[in-house]
Amino acid sequence: MGLSSSLAIASSGLSALQSELAVASQNVSNASTVGYVAEQSNVSSRTAGGQGGGVVVGLTTRAVNTALENSLYSQNAVVGSLNTINDGLSTISALQGSTSADAGSSNTLADNVGNLQTSLTTLDGDPTNQTAQQAVVSAAKTLASGLNSTSAAYQTARQAAQEAIVDQVDSVNQDLQQIGTLSSQIGQLRAMGQSTADLENQRAAAMSSLSGVLSVKFQETSTGDMLVSTADGTNLPTHQTDGPLFTTDATLDASTSYPGTIPAITLHVDGTPSSTPDRDVTASLSGGTLGGNIQLRDQILPTMQAELDSFSQTLASRFDAQGLTLFSNADGTVPGTNPTATAPAGQLGFSATIQVNPAVVADPSTVRDGTHDVVGSATGASAFTVNTTRGSSDTTLLSRLLTFSLGTTVQPGVSQVPSSTTGLGANGTLSAPYSGSGSLTTLAATLTSAQGATISDTSSALSDGTALQTAMTSKISSVSGVSVDDQMAAIVALQNAYSANAKVITAVQSMFTSLLTAIS
Structure with a gap:
């Protein structure tokens, strides 16, 4: 040589x-x-x-191991969604109170109903006692206030989800634009026979970020471009200047819903928002933090609100049926009995406005005497006349309230009319997963249990999902990651x-x- x-x-x-x-x-x-x-x-x-x-x-x-990478992207979306839902429900869990405390001492819905029942029982033993009469009003106020606070928490969490959705749509657009820009550069370098590893790693970072916000699938073309689609196959363009998704913010309450009055998330094929949306893709956006917030806003929290509204209407109507309008709207009416009330059955958002009837607050003796006469019927409550002549020691109404309003029958042998459990929510498409029959205490406990199960199931799924995500990340690191010692x-x-x-x-x-x- x-x-x-x-x-x-x-x-x-x-x-x-x-x-x-x-x-x-x-x-x-x-x-x-x-x-x-x-x-x-x-x-x-x-x-x-x-x-x-x-x-x-x-x-x-x-x-790189593409199969492992794609599996991790999918798991990122699962964990992102569960984490978002879990965070959104954390305040609801705190409001529901501790079920491990002594009966009557916690702030659970069932305890508040039980405390009202206890105050009525005390008054039944001494109907002339004005302090006992006021105690019934106070217990009723505590129950109504608890319903108001829980309803407000639902709407606060929904509003937070709505605002996060707007931010996350922007995040998706930014990641899609980044993927598109890097894909173009990768294609140019490949055409010139140059290395693209650095750009591919930068693009992978954007893909990982996107997978945490939305459940997506990736497919690389022979030219180096990266095709992105949602879990249901909806294509998300990556080469648009302003990004393909568009939505606007809104102020939510119990009457707003999607589909309906909440702005949709639209896909603009040309990347330019217009007054006529190209396509509503809200239902196609699942998984990740964006999908989790959509689920909170449109399904989980509205269902909880509908359940609470249904219970509130049942609570008010059962007392009203026996001759005491103890719970009402500010005008003293009970949803379901007012023909001009908002559908369904006038109960939409009632838990946010329910209060102790102003007439009862002004005159606590009405909890003993009644607020109105009842015309008896074979399928409803038996007849009742307001106590104006029977005397201050009469307990007719109190017995009716304790036996029937708080019980399972509306009169001997006649079951309570079940509370509404279907056709709920602003658009009438939601249903409550608890039985519409039973005593008020049972209904309260079942409602709290159903919502608690939703929260608990989410927390458990998050724990399992995070463990799987960690295992996947570790596996990818061992196959494709950087070992500093080896390097x-x-x-x-x-x-x-x-x-x-x-x-x-x-x-x-x-x-x-x-x-x-x-x-x-």
């Missing part, structure tokens, strides 16, 4: 080692970057006529090899110098 060949081989070795050192250094510096996959410099031997001719530096590639060991070996090649070049240069000196 001649001196020129030796010099060429050693020089190509130095170039290759410089490339490998640069890649290893970049791997170490990005070891903690989310979504970063270890890069590797591809070096191959060069031969000519069976003789070694040094090495050739190929394109830098990523040590540092490789750097040391590369530096030694670099030094050896440099010595070869130095020796060859020395030999050239000696040869030229001898010739001269």
Whole structure:
């Protein structure tokens, strides 16, 4: 082998080692970057006529397992959704009170109903006691206030979800634009035969970010472009200047719903929002933090609101049926008995406005005497006349309230009319998962239990989902991640090899110098 060949081989070795050192250094510096996959410099031997001719530096590639990556993206969406729902329901859980406390001492809905029952029982034993009469009013106020607070918490959580949805739509657009921009650059470099590993890692970071906000699927084309679609196959363009999704904020209450009065999330094919939306894709956006907030806003919280409204209407109507309008709207009416009340059955949003009847607050003795006469019927309550002549010690109404309003029958042998459990919500499409029959205490406990189960199931699913996500991340890290120890060991070996090649070049240069000196 001649001196020129030796010099060429050693020089190509130095170039290759410089490339490998640069890649290893970049791997170490990005070891903690989310979504970063270890890069590797591809070096191959060069031969000519069976003789070694040094090495050739190929394109830098990523040590990626696409199947594992896609599985992690899917799990990111699952965990993002569950985490969002769990956070959104945390305040609701706190408001429901502790079921482990002594009966009557907690702030659960069932305890508040039980405390009202206890105050009525006390008054039944001493109907002339004005303090006992006031205690019934106070217990009723506590019950109504608890319903108001819980309803307000639902709407506060829904409003927070709505505002987050607007922000997350912007986040999706930004990630899609980033993916599109990097894909264009990747396509250009591939066309020129240059390495795209760095850009692919940057794009993977944007893909990982997007997968936490929305459940998406990715498919790379032969040109390097990355196609993005939702879980149901809706294509999300990545090369639009302003991003393809658009929505606006709104102020929510119990009467607002999607579909209906809440603005849709629309897909604008040309990327330009217009007064006529191209396509409503709200239902296609599932998973991730965005999908979790949509689920909270449109399903979970409205269902809880509908359940509470249904219970509130049942509470008020059962007392009203026996001759005491104890609970009402501000005007003293009970939903379901007012023909002009808002549908369904006048109970929509009632838990937010329910209060103790102002007439009862003004005259607590009405809890003993009644507020109105009742015309008896075979299917409803028996007849009752307001106590104006029976005397201050009469307990006729109190017995009716304790036996029937708080019981399972409206009169002996006649079951209570079941509370509404279907056709609920602003658009009448929701249903309550608790039985419409039973005593008020039973209904309260069942409602709280049903909502508590939703919260508990979400928390358990989040725990399981997070554990799986952690396991997947660990697996990907072992396959495609950066081991700092391995990379540092490789750097040391590369530096030694670099030094050896440099010595070869130095020796060859020395030999050239000696040869030229001898010739001269």
